[in-house]
Amino acid sequence: MSYLADVGTLARKDLLLELRSRDTVPAMLLFVVSTLVVFNFALPAGASDEAAYGLLWAALVFTAILGLTRAFAAEREQRVLDGLVLAPADRSAIWLGKAIAVVAFLALAEVVALPAFALFFEPVGWELVAAVALASVGLAVVGTLLAAMAAASRARELLLPLLFLPLVIPIVVGGVGASIADDPGRYLGFLALYDLIFAILSWASFEYVVTE
Amino acid sequence: MISARALGRSFGAKRVLRDLDLELGEHELLLVTGPNGSGKSTLLALCAGLLAPTQGELEVAVDRGRIGYLAHEPLVYRELTALENLDLYGRLYRVPERRERIGMLLERYGLWESRRERVATFSRGMQQRLALCRTLLHEPDLLLLDEPFAGLDEPGAALLDAELEALAGERTLVLATHDPERVVPLATERLALA
Numbered sequence: 001m002s003y004l005a006d007v008g009t010l011a012r013k014d015l016l017l018e019l020r021s022r023d024t025v026p027a028m029l030l031f032v033v034s035t036l037v038v039f040n041f042a043l044p045a046g047a048s049d050e051a052a053y054g055l056l057w058a059a060l061v062f063t064a065i066l067g068l069t070r071a072f073a074a075e076r077e078q079r080v081l082d083g084l085v086l087a088p089a090d091r092s093a094i095w096l097g098k099a100i101a102v103v104a105f106l107a108l109a110e111v112v113a114l115p116a117f118a119l120f121f122e123p124v125g126w127e128l129v130a131a132v133a134l135a136s137v138g139l140a141v142v143g144t145l146l147a148a149m150a151a152a153s154r155a156r157e158l159l160l161p162l163l164f165l166p167l168v169i170p171i172v173v174g175g176v177g178a179s180i181a182d183d184p185g186r187y188l189g190f191l192a193l194y195d196l197i198f199a200i201l202s203w204a205s206f207e208y209v210v211t212e
Numbered sequence: 213m214i215s216a217r218a219l220g221r222s223f224g225a226k227r228v229l230r231d232l233d234l235e236l237g238e239h240e241l242l243l244v245t246g247p248n249g250s251g252k253s254t255l256l257a258l259c260a261g262l263l264a265p266t267q268g269e270l271e272v273a274v275d276r277g278r279i280g281y282l283a284h285e286p287l288v289y290r291e292l293t294a295l296e297n298l299d300l301y302g303r304l305y306r307v308p309e310r311r312e313r314i315g316m317l318l319e320r321y322g323l324w325e326s327r328r329e330r331v332a333t334f335s336r337g338m339q340q341r342l343a344l345c346r347t348l349l350h351e352p353d354l355l356l357l358d359e360p361f362a363g364l365d366e367p368g369a370a371l372l373d374a375e376l377e378a379l380a381g382e383r384t385l386v387l388a389t390h391d392p393e394r395v396v397p398l399a400t401e402r403l404a405l406a
Binding site for chain 1: 260261262263264275276279281283285286287288289290291292296300301303304305329330346393
C-alpha cells in the first residue's frame with residue numbers, strides 16, 4: 001500500500017506542477033491541432049482513409065514526444081531527482097508517478113485531437129478510441145523511461161526522439177491496424193500486450209536509469 | 213559509519229578524488245575542506261550513493277532513507293510552495309507526525325510566514341533555509357552537508373550554528389565548507405582535500 005501511496009504522491013505532484021506552470025499541456029494541445037490542420041491541407045483530395053488514420057497516429061506520437069521532452073524538466077532544473085532518488089521509496093514509484101501524469105497529459109491532447117480528426121478527416125469509432133487509450137499507456141511507459149535516460153544527457157532533445165521513435169513503431173502499427181481493420185480486436189490485444197511488456201521492462205529498469 | 217579505502221572518482225579523463233582512505237564512526241563530525249574542484253561535493257555525493265566510485269571501496273553503514281543530503285541546489289521544486297515541497301518529502305520519507313514536524317522546522321528556520329509562497333519567489337538564503345528543513349525533516353542518522361552556510365545571512369548562519377551544535381555528538385555529520393572556522397570547535401575529524 002505504501003508503494004501505491006508513493007506513486008499517488010508523485011503523480012499528484014506532477015499534475016500540480018503542470019497546473020502551476022502550464023508548460024506542457026497547452027503546447028501539446030496546440031501542436032496536435034496544428035499538425036492535424038497541416039495534414040488536412042497536405043493530404044490530397046481523394047486520399048484513402050488509411051492515409052488519414054496514419055497521419056493521426058503520426059500526430060499523436062509527435063505530440064507525445066513534445067510532452068516527454070518536458071517530463072523531467074522540473075527535476076533537472078534543480079537536481080530534484082537526486083532528492084527523490086535518495087528517499088526510501090521504491091525508485092520505480094518515480095517512474096510510475098511520472099508515467100501516470102504523462103498519460104493524463106496525453107489524454108487531454110487526445111480529447112482535443114479526436115474531435116479535430118473527426119472534423120477534418122473521418123468519423124471516430126469505438127475501436128479508434130480504444131486504440132488511442134491503449135497506445136497512450138504504451139507511449140507513456142516507454143517514453144517516461146527514455147525521458148529519464150535522456151534527461152541525464154546534454155543532447156537530451158536529440159536523444160529522446162532517436163530512442164523513442166524506433167521503440168514506438170509497434171504502437172503505430174497496432175494503432176493504425178485497429179483503426180482500419182475489420183477485426184480490430186487482434187490489434188487492440190497487440191497494443192495491450194505491448195503495454196504490459198514495456199510496463200514491466202520499464203518498471204524493472206528505472207532504478208538503473210536514475211542511479212550509477 | 214563510513215569507511216573508504218583507496219577511494220577514487222573520475223569524470224571521464226578528469227580524476228577528482230584519488231586514493232582516499234577514511235574512517236568515520238557514529239556520532240562523529242568530519243569537516244572536509246579544500247579549494248574548488250578538490251572533490252568535496254563529489255565525496256558527499258559518493259557517501260549519499262548518488263555517485264559510484266570509479267576506484268577503491270566505500271561503505272556507508274546506513275540505509276539511504278536515514279541520510280540527510282544538503283547539496284548546492286536545494287533539491288526542491290520551484291513551482292511548489294515551501295509547504296508542498298516539505299509535504300512531498302515528508303510523505304516519501306514517511307515522517308511520523310509530518311505536519312507538526314514541518315511546521316516546527318518552518319518556524320525554526322523563519323519560513324512559516326512564507327510557507328504558501330512558491331520557491332521560485334524565494335531569495336537564495338530562503339532557499340537554503342528550506343533546503344536545510346528538507347535535509348533535517350526525517351531526522352537522519354547521517355547528515356551530508358555541502359556548504360551549508362552558503363547564501364545564509366548572519367541570523368540564518370547563527371541558526372545553523374545552533375542546529376549543528378545540537379546535532380554534533382547525536383548524529384554523524386560530514387560537512388564540506390570553505391568557511392571552516394564556524395565548525396572547527398565541533399569537528400572530531402578533519403579532512404583537507406588538495
